[in-house]
Amino acid sequence: MTVAVLRRPAARLGVARGAWFLFVVALLFALPGLAAPAPGKSAIASAHPLATAAGMEILARGGNAFDAAVAVSGALAVVEPNGSGMGGGGFYLLHRANDGRQVVVDAREVAPAAATRDMYLDASGNPIEGLSTRHAKAAGIPGEPAGWAHLAANYGRLPLSVSLEPAIRLARQGYVLDERMQRDFGRVIRDEGLDKAADPSFARVFLVKGKVPPVGHRIQQPELARSLEVLAKGGADAFYRGPFAKKLVAGVQSLGGIWTVEDLAAYRVVEREPVVTTYRGLRVVSTPPPSSGGVWLASVLNVLSGYDLGQFDSVTRKHLILEAMRRAHRDRAQYLGDPAFTDVPVRLLTSPDYAAGLRASIRTDKATPSDLLPGYVQAGGQGAHTTHFSVLDAEGNRVGGTITLNGWFGAGIVVPGTGILLNNQMDDFVMKPGVPNMYGLVGAEANAIAPGKRPLSSMSPTFVEGERGVAVMGTPGGSYIPSMVLMGILHWSAGADAQAIVAAPRLHHQYQPDLVFMEAGALTSDEQAGLEQRGHRVNQWPATIGNMHVVTWDRATGKVNAASDPRWGGGATVH
Ligand code: DON
Secondary structure, three states: OOOHHHHHHHHHHHHHHHHHHHHHHHHHOOOOOOOOOOOOOEEEEOHHHHHHHHHHHHHOOOOOHHHHHHHHHHHHHOOOOOOOOOEEEEEEEEOOOOOEEEEEEEEEEEEOOOOOOOOOOOOOOOEOOOOOOOOOOHHOOOHHHHHHHHHHOOOOHHHHHOHHHHHHHOOOOOEEHHHHHHHHHHHHHHOOOOOOOOOHHHHHOEEEEEEEOOOOOOOHHHHHHHHHHHHHHHHHHHHHHHHHHHHHHHHHHHHHOOOOOOHHHHHEEEEEOEEEEEEEEEEEEEEOOOOOOOHHHHHHHHHHHHOOOOHOOHHHHHHHHHHHHHHHHHHHHHOOOOOOOOOOOOHHHHHHHHOOOOOOOOOOOOOHHHHHHHOOOOOOOOOOEEEEEEEEEEOEEEEEEEEEEEOOOOOEEEEOOOOEEOOOOHOEEEOOOOOOOOOHHHHHHEEOOOOOOOEEEOOOOOEEEEOOOEEEEOOHHHHHHHEEEHHHHHHHHOOOOOOHHHHOOOOEEEEOOOOOOOOOOOHHHHHHHHHHHHHOOOOEEEOOOOEEEEEEEOOOOEEEEEOOOOOHHHHHHOO
């Protein structure tokens, strides 16, 4: 195809055949991923060993990375229901080895047609507690099932019915709560008050006599198994149209939700061009709007490109990273939203020239208070759960998938008779200018609620490509996501391997609240004092907010590597 397109100009220019051949070969090598040798091994890192095993099983059955992504996502919906699920959405960043195609499959939820700008406010214009988080009204129209069907039909080799088999099996046969999961489940369920909430469908699946189940308890989800089967056998149409859709809508409406069958029938995944930026010889590929991730990363990396970070002492280096983060988060709050509804100035925000302006406003010796940046929006807060996985297959196909129900167990509500947990993704919209969402994020008009609109996300599945090889990375963590991915890119750029990247302690700034968030170990006491002297206020980071899963392929050595965040008990396998 490439050759065919190029042949005519070559003939016109009278290029000799030999020279033309050499030119094409050189071109192929210049395009990342196009003529590279295959890794020969596959790697998957996800938040749960059973989900990683599901992906590996599908690879062993002849599937590629895209089939494996379906299998991993399906299994995560069953074994990590606090993070993502059939009732949620997310973004899949794909790299196809045979032609180098890179694309984002946007399976983000959309606001139902009956959604209104002020739907979470009372008569006096104040947010109604819990309505955008713990209520059926908090749920957007799910995108994950359509995303899986899209991956299978357009990129995979196996039918959905095969790739979803492991998930269906896990849902039907169940899985045993080990100590770690029981502790995590227990904390989440108690912290969120889900043991007290009166959702009988949730309690039937995830509680035992109204309490957190004990270690050794087998969680079985026969209704979810049936819902997965509907999709596996009938494809997206069977989920989004017809009797199953009717049942889902009736269930949601019985819980006070506003979905209609028309909303489900109208749902579409969107294929989008990734945001691509370069940083010190690396090519960084990430999610475009309606995720803020790629634009945010491009902005921060462009600002940092103008410094030789290695030349600075560690306090100044971290100060500069934090100041770049602050500015990118200001722009997120101001400008970003669903591009179908608002003009997002992607070209401006990702341009090195714009970054040069941001850089010029940074002082090396002093923090810029957020309220002194133009376009200040007031706020406070922080956040909950989601999941990321990374896949590389033996041919070199790659998937970075970040998928979510938003909060822990989404809205904490199971649609009766379906086993499907409702997301609470509507909380990612701005319910009122200046009112922070559950991640403390503020925003403006660009991310206001409107029917059919996708809420702005921070999810950032990312490829980092360069001479050294490729890394696929991502993490949950709400507003903290892009910061964690940024740190991963900087560590990879400095030579760290997958294990070091997922384990590294992290730093974060999100403009509002005007605080540096540090994970234990991210700053020495001297560094903290140095930042405080520059005017930063430093806060301890909630201990377990990120859960990063990385796979890498080192082109020079051919080594394939996979690593899961040691803060949690994920599953990383190379085969
Ligand atoms: O799309 C977003 O940015 C959020 N709904 C993601 C939520 C999340 O990562 C929670 N994790 N701790």
